[in-house]
Amino acid sequence: MATDDRPALVGAPRRRLAWWQRGVIYQIYPRSFADSNGDGIGDLRGILERLDYLRGAPGSLGVDAIWLSPFYPSPMVDFGYDVSDYRGVDPVFGTLADFDALLAAAHRRDIKVIVDWVPNHTSDQHPWFIESRAGRHNPKRDWYVWRDPAPGGGPPNNWRSSFGGGADPAWTFDDATGQFYLSSFTSQQPDLNWDNPEVEAAMHDVLRFWLRRGVDGFRIDVVFKLAKDPQLRDNEPQRNHDQDWPAVHGRLRRIRAIVDDYDDRMIVGEVYLLDLQQLVEYINSGDELHLAHNFVFVHLPWRASAMRASIDELERLAEPRAWPAWFLENHDHSRVATRYAGGAGSGARRARVAAMLIVALRGTPFIFQGQELGLPDAEVPADRVVDVDGRDPERAPIPWRRPSNAGPGAGFSTGEPWLPLVADAEHLCVQAQRDDPDSMLSFTRRLLALRAGRPALQGGSQRTLAAAQDVFCFLREDDGHEHLLVALNFSSRRVRARVTLPESLEGRGTLELSTHAGRDAAPIDLRTLTLQPDEGVIVLVGRS
Ligand code: NOJ
Ligand code: CA
Numbered sequence: 001m002a003t004d005d006r007p008a009l010v011g012a013p014r015r016r017l018a019w020w021q022r023g024v025i026y027q028i029y030p031r032s033f034a035d036s037n038g039d040g041i042g043d044l045r046g047i048l049e050r051l052d053y054l055r056g057a058p059g060s061l062g063v064d065a066i067w068l069s070p071f072y073p074s075p076m077v078d079f080g081y082d083v084s085d086y087r088g089v090d091p092v093f094g095t096l097a098d099f100d101a102l103l104a105a106a107h108r109r110d111i112k113v114i115v116d117w118v119p120n121h122t123s124d125q126h127p128w129f130i131e132s133r134a135g136r137h138n139p140k141r142d143w144y145v146w147r148d149p150a151p152g153g154g155p156p157n158n159w160r161s162s163f164g165g166g167a168d169p170a171w172t173f174d175d176a177t178g179q180f181y182l183s184s185f186t187s188q189q190p191d192l193n194w195d196n197p198e199v200e201a202a203m204h205d206v207l208r209f210w211l212r213r214g215v216d217g218f219r220i221d222v223v224f225k226l227a228k229d230p231q232l233r234d235n236e237p238q239r240n241h242d243q244d245w246p247a248v249h250g251r252l253r254r255i256r257a258i259v260d261d262y263d264d265r266m267i268v269g270e271v272y273l274l275d276l277q278q279l280v281e282y283i284n285s286g287d288e289l290h291l292a293h294n295f296v297f298v299h300l301p302w303r304a305s306a307m308r309a310s311i312d313e314l315e316r317l318a319e320p321r322a323w324p325a326w327f328l329e330n331h332d333h334s335r336v337a338t339r340y341a342g343g344a345g346s347g348a349r350r351a352r353v354a355a356m357l358i359v360a361l362r363g364t365p366f367i368f369q370g371q372e373l374g375l376p377d378a379e380v381p382a383d384r385v386v387d388v389d390g391r392d393p394e395r396a397p398i399p400w401r402r403p404s405n406a407g408p409g410a411g412f413s414t415g416e417p418w419l420p421l422v423a424d425a426e427h428l429c430v431q432a433q434r435d436d437p438d439s440m441l442s443f444t445r446r447l448l449a450l451r452a453g454r455p456a457l458q459g460g461s462q463r464t465l466a467a468a469q470d471v472f473c474f475l476r477e478d479d480g481h482e483h484l485l486v487a488l489n490f491s492s493r494r495v496r497a498r499v500t501l502p503e504s505l506e507g508r509g510t511l512e513l514s515t516h517a518g519r520d521a522a523p524i525d526l527r528t529l530t531l532q533p534d535e536g537v538i539v540l541v542g543r544s
Pocket of ligand 2: 035043
């Protein structure tokens with residue numbers, strides 16, 4: 001690992017970047033983005049009607065791509081991650097024609113569209129599973145993972161469901177045929193048997209279906225579970241047998257080969273392994289995932305030293321050609337403004353620092369809808385809880401308009417929203433933030449514009465620099481032309497940054513952007529740089 005006196009210098013020399021390297025990817029959770037027909041649930045038409053917000057109109061956020069969480073037909077036990085038809089659209093979200101219209105409208109604005117592919121499991125209402133459970137000798141029996149009970153009648157092994165904090169077995173007993181089936185999430189999400197080549201071929205056809213329709217890529221749900229120990233041996237303290245089995249890499253190469261048959265497409269995987277060495281195995285060879293979501297990063301404490309150590313470690317483990325992906329929010333985790341809240345007001349300030357961090361790091365940033373508004377988690381009273389695993393608070397609908405003008409649906413819906421909105425929708429809504437130059441939304445827009453206009457932020461090399469204890473500092477450099485220094489104060493105290501600059505650079509620069517309102521575009525002396533509580537800055541540095 002790089003130490004303070006041995007800064008890491010990484011990054012490929014300047015070259016043409018792909019869209020998924022240059023740009024910013026925005027995750028849309030369709031249920032909660034915008035409801036076009038007043039049933040309280042967001043839908044595809046709602047997204048289409050809001051594309052101006054995202055790109056291609058005055059005042060747009062300026063994102064380059066959207067990732068749509070699942071919109072396929074589903075019983076919604078896991079809100080769409082239980083798919084009953086991989087080639088359709090659930091009526092609650094619209095029709096396939098609505099999808100095609102959304103895709104075309106997005107492409108007209110130069111927005112790429114990534115869809116979620118859920119290959120580890122189907123819904124128990126999927127026709128494949130209905131057949132599979134119909135009898136032990138059904139031709140689809142082996143499309144899922146069926147086993148006799150252990151001696152004594154219990155589940156076949158010690159594997160646990162990913163939900164419920166590991167309390168429940170990953171097996172569901174089926175009375176009709178007297179066997180258990182593997183269900184790594186809810187019982188209504190039976191795991192497909194990827195050791196069966198017919199399953200692999202059928203799921204490849206699903207990819208081709210969406211590729212031919214014109215999607216630009218896939219986010220692959222729980223990709224690290226696409227191979228498990230075929231002998232179904234118990235998990236051991238030193239080794240999990242229910243995930244990340246070596247066969248996963250061959251399977252991913254075959255997936256990648258299909259995607260590569262089409263121009264300029266991308267796959268990003270949910271590699272939920274809390275070990276960076278295991279993570280890089282999915283991106284290092286260059287013929288598996290283009291991008292891997294890094295969950296180690298999401299679980300770090302809000303400390304400069306922790307961020308720095310983890311970023312340096314990833315840069316050390318990743319091959320130079322591997323491209324990082326950065327995110328701090330998605331639909332499964334508490335939002336940044338809540339998760340990192342320290343003292344008064346710090347959550348909102350840290351949400352800006354977090355955005356600056358992921359947008360300025362070498363790699364592709366993913367922003368979860370509402371992150372650009374600095375939304376906190378919503379309070380969800382017990383009688384409104386709908387998720388099986390406690391994730392409602394981060395899934396609250398987007399407040400578009402002031403409830404005082406638009407009613408309790410806040411422009412998200414004219415009906416009763418499926419989940420309560422955040423408490424302070426009046427001030428956090430898009431309408432309230434849009435024209436306020438000091439708002440989080442305006443800040444995020446400037447941040448994305450800065451990345452779009454500065455090659456060093458898109459493709460430049462990166463090195464971390466020694467700085468004061470609470471300050472995480474790194475330099476982005478574009479072939480020696482452009483040097484951008486990023487300094488982030490992880491404490492809620494005012495601190496002298498004490499950045500150690502390389503000798504080739506001057507101690508002076510121009511402030512390009514601060515997370516604090518009213519501090520933009522001024523000359524700055526880096527030797528005396530002082531950061532306000534929870535402040536981050538990006539400075540264009542001169543050469544000596
Ligand atoms: C990960 C998804 O992000 C999550 O929402 C879902 O519940 C599980 N995979 C199961 O598909
Ligand atoms: Ca709707």
